[in-house]
Amino acid sequence: MKKTVLYNKHIELNGKMVPFAGYMMPVQFDGVNIEHNQVRSSVGIFDVSHMGEFLVEGPNSEELLNYLCSNDIFLISKNKAQYNCLINDNGGIIDDLIVYKLEDQKYMLVVNAANIEKDWNWINKKNQNFKCKLTNISDDTSLLALQGPNAEKILQKLVNFNLNELKSFTFLISSVSTIKNVLISRTGYTGSGGFELYIKNDQALKLYNLLLNDIRIKPIGLAARDTLRLEMGYCLYGNDINENISPIQAGLKWATKINKEFIGKNHILNQIESGTDKNLIGFKLLEKGIPRKDYNILDHNNNVIGIVSSGTMSPSLKTGIGMGYVETSKSKIGSSIFIEIRNKKIKSEIVKLPFIY
Numbered sequence: 001m002k003k004t005v006l007y008n009k010h011i012e013l014n015g016k017m018v019p020f021a022g023y024m025m026p027v028q029f030d031g032v033n034i035e036h037n038q039v040r041s042s043v044g045i046f047d048v049s050h051m052g053e054f055l056v057e058g059p060n061s062e063e064l065l066n067y068l069c070s071n072d073i074f075l076i077s078k079n080k081a082q083y084n085c086l087i088n089d090n091g092g093i094i095d096d097l098i099v100y101k102l103e104d105q106k107y108m109l110v111v112n113a114a115n116i117e118k119d120w121n122w123i124n125k126k127n128q129n130f131k132c133k134l135t136n137i138s139d140d141t142s143l144l145a146l147q148g149p150n151a152e153k154i155l156q157k158l159v160n161f162n163l164n165e166l167k168s169f170t171f172l173i174s175s176v177s178t179i180k181n182v183l184i185s186r187t188g189y190t191g192s193g194g195f196e197l198y199i200k201n202d203q204a205l206k207l208y209n210l211l212l213n214d215i216r217i218k219p220i221g222l223a224a225r226d227t228l229r230l231e232m233g234y235c236l237y238g239n240d241i242n243e244n245i246s247p248i249q250a251g252l253k254w255a256t257k258i259n260k261e262f263i264g265k266n267h268i269l270n271q272i273e274s275g276t277d278k279n280l281i282g283f284k285l286l287e288k289g290i291p292r293k294d295y296n297i298l299d300h301n302n303n304v305i306g307i308v309s310s311g312t313m314s315p316s317l318k319t320g321i322g323m324g325y326v327e328t329s330k331s332k333i334g335s336s337i338f339i340e341i342r343n344k345k346i347k348s349e350i351v352k353l354p355f356i357y
Contacts, residue, residue, distance in 0.1 A: 004049035005142055005201045006208055013219050020222060021113035023050040028221035035224035036315040039192050043148035044220035045211055048196075049204065052116035053141045054109045054123065058132040061105050068126055069099065070247050070268075072257040076101045081169045081187060083255050085247050086111075086119060091267030092243040093250065095119050096235065098187060100171060108198075110143075112237045126263070142204035146211060147194035147220075147228075154214055155195060159184070163195075179207050189225060191232035191354065227312050230321065233282055233353030239293055240280060240309040240323055249276045249325070251353070278306065279331040282353040285320035285339065289346040296340040297324050305330045308339065314355060320346075321355050 002023045010017060015026030026047065028035060038044045056065060066073040070085040078101050086094040095115040100108040111119045116138055127134060146155060156163050158177045166172060171185035176197070183198035199207055211217050226236070235241045235250055246264075247256045248271040258269060285291065291311030296304045306326030314321045326337070333352050338345040 002050075004047055005204045006047045006049065009205060009208060010047065010219070015219065015221060018222075021050055023113065025050060026219070026221040028223045029219045032221075032223045032227060033315045035218065035220045036227050038218050039148045039190055039220060039224065039228055040316060041149070042218075043146065043150040043154060043194070043216055044218050044224075045208070046145040046147065046220050046222075046225055047142075047208070048145050048225075049142040049201075050113035051143050052109075052111040052113060052119065052136070052138040053143075053198070054111065054120065055102075055106065055135040055137060056109060056123075056132050057106045057135075058130075059105060060130040061107055061132050064123075064127055064130040064132050065099060065107060065109075066260055067130075067262055068123065069097075070252070070256040070262060071099075072260055073099065073107075075257075078103060079171055081171060081185060083169075085241075085252060085255060086122065087247070087262060087264040087268070088243055089264055090243075091246045091264035091271070093237075093241045093245055093247060093252075094122055094243060096237055096241060096252075100183075100185070108137075114238060140201055142199050142201050144197045144199070144204070144208060144211070145188055145190075145194065146197060146217070147188050147190040148192050150216060151194035154211075154216060155184075158210070176207060177210055179203050179210065182207065189234060190228040191234070191356070192228065226310075227315055230310055230312050230323070231314055231316055231355045233323065233355065235280075235323075236310055245280075245325075246271055246276070248272060249278060250280050276328055278325045279328050280309070280323055281306075281326055281331050281333075281350050282323050282355060283321070283337060283339070283348045284317070284351050284355065285322075286347045286349055288320075289339065289341045289344075290320050291322035291324075291339045291341065291346075291348075297326055298338040298340055298345060299330060300336070300338075302345075305337070311339075316356050320348075323353075326350075 297306035311322030
C-alpha cells in the first residue's frame with residue numbers, strides 16, 4: 001500500500017487512515033459533517049496526491065489527445081484546463097480526467113488514482129501512430145486542494161498576482177510564499193470554489209504546513225470530499241461512471257464534441273440519435289433513510305427500474321440524496337420513485353442536479 005508524502009503529517013493530525021485506490025489516505029479528521037460544513041462555510045485542505053499525472057508532449061500531442069478524449073482539445077488555450085473523458089472503442093468511459101495545457105504541444109493529464117496503470121497503458125498503446133513523448137510523473141507529484149469560499153482570500157496573501165484574475169479552469173505556475181513552481185489551478189471537486197495546487201513531492205509538506213499555519217484552514221478527509229462532490233452531482237469513477245457507461249448516459253454530453261473524430265464516436269452518435277436505455281438521475285429521499293451504492297430503485301409497482309450508483313446523507317440538506325441509473329422512460333425530473341433500503345421502500349423523488357446551488 002502506497003503512502004503520500006503527507007502520511008506522517010496526517011497521523012500527527014489524528015487522521016483516520018484507510019486504504020483507498022492503493023494508498024493509505026485520511027478518510028476523516030474531526031468527522032464528516034464537521035469537515036463538510038467547514039468547506040461549505042469557510043475553507044479546508046485536502047491531500048489528493050494519490051491522483052495520477054501524465055505529461056504528453058510533441059507535434060502530434062493535440063491530435064493524440066483529441067483522438068483519445070471526448071472533448072475538443074483544440075479549444076484549450078495555454079494556461080487553461082478542460083474536463084474530459086477517455087473513451088473506449090464501445091463508447092464507454094475508461095476514465096474522467098482534467099487536461100491542462102502547459103505550453104504549445106505540451107499537456108498534463110490528471111487521472112484517477114485507481115486508473116493510473118490502466119490509463120497509462122491505454123494511452124501508450126494508442127500513441128504508437130502519434131509518437132508523442134509520454135511521461136508518468138505521478139510518483140513525483142503531490143496535489144493539495146484548498147477549497148471553500150475563503151480559499152481565495154487566504155491564498156491571496158501568499159501569492160504575488162491577483163487571484164481574482166484566475167478564472168475557472170485556468171491556472172498559473174507561480175510561487176506560494178517562498179515555495180516556487182506551484183501550479184495553482186482554479187479547479188476543484190467540491191462546488192465551493194477554491195484551488196488545486198500541484199507541486200513536487202519534496203515541497204509538499206512545506207506547502208501543507210504553510211497553509212495549515214492559518215487557523216481558518218482545517219484538514220479535510222476523503223469522506224467529506226465524497227459528500228461535497230455528491231451534493232454537486234459530480235460523477236465518481238467506479239460508482240457513477242465506468243467502461244460500460246457512456247458520456248451520454250452519464251449526463252456528460254456537454255463534454256462530448258461530435259464535430260471531430262475520436263475513439264468510440266459511432267457508438268456515442270447512435271445513442272444521441274436513437275436514445276439511451278438508461279440515464280443518470282439525481283434523487284432525494286422524502287422519508288428517513290440513507291441510500292447506498294447498489295441499492296435497487298423501484299417504481300410504484302415494485303418493479304426494479306434502476307440501481308443507485310452513489311448515495312449519502314447530505315450534511316447541507318439533512319436528508320438522503322443519491323445518484324443512480326434508471327430506465328430512460330422512467331427518468332423524468334419530478335417523478336416519484338422508491339429506494340429499497342433493508343427491504344423497505346423509501347419514497348423518493350427524481351430531482352435536477354446539482355442538489356445545492
